[in-house]
Amino acid sequence: MNDCGLPREPGAGSLSGRRILVTRAADQADEMLKALAEKGAVPLACPTIAIVPPEDFSELDAALNNLGRFDFLVLTSVNAVRSFFGRFRESGRECCDLAALCLVAVGPKTAEALDDQGLKADLVPEDYRAEGVVELLKDRVAGKRVLYPKAALARDLIVSQLSAAGAEVIAPVAYGSAPPPGAAERLREALDAGLDLLTFTASSTVRNLVALLDKQNLARARSVPVASIGPLTSETCRKLGFQVVIEPQDSTLPAMLDAIDAYFARDEG
DSSP states (O other): OOSSSSSSOOOOOOTTOOOOEEEEEEEOOHHHHHHHHTOEEEEEEEOOOOOOOSSHHHHHHHHTTGGOSSSSSEEEHHHHOOOOOOOHHHOOOOGGGGSSSSEEEEHHHHHHHHHHHHHHEEEEEESSSHHHHHHHTTTTTTTTTOOEEETTTSHHHHHHHHHHHHHHHEEEEEEEEETTTTHHHHHHHHHHHOEEEEEEEEEHHHHHHHSSOOOHHHHHHTTSEEESSSHHHHHHHHHHTEEEEESSSSSSSHHHHHHHHHHHHHHHH
């Protein structure tokens, strides 16, 4: 894949020659880069986010030391699964320690990440967002204890809404995020080469891109149409001055890729 360096010859396909910026974390971008390339696009891998450990593990460790007291484990991203189970296994625990918990995954990708850990999600909402998790659990959690390992900048929605539904929600920070080294330079190179589309799969990728660019380059980035994975990311994009032209009905990567395909097909038609 082109890593924001020299342009390459576009292949044949529905997105032939379209230069599309992919801002996902480097270790999670391959599927998107490959799918875009297969459609003939020129995908530019410019991660604006890297997953980092929390500043303090004490709250997460305390929760791990008391797993037997919880009824639900709620995981709202692949990063949450990887971060939680990284610490879980470092502490010498095994999957059987979670046997009594109901495992809730926000969507198919998070459920797949659980599969990779040797576990199956017990519940997956129809709406693959925090709102869907709340809708799924609000009538199940009264008097229950919910463990929700979260990102440092996660919204308060799950904690506040499930608490209002009668649950005791413990929400330790399991991971944070930061711009990766060299990201600003890669973004400038991509803008210099010309872009047809920016893609954002989380609000943090949008905020970090804005923080990485100076005023002139940010204005250039804002002139490029945006594909957003879902309503929350779209809201962040619009608040920060970007024009969202693509938002799939389902907040999943395959749906986002299909929506990108359809958008450029209409543009050509």
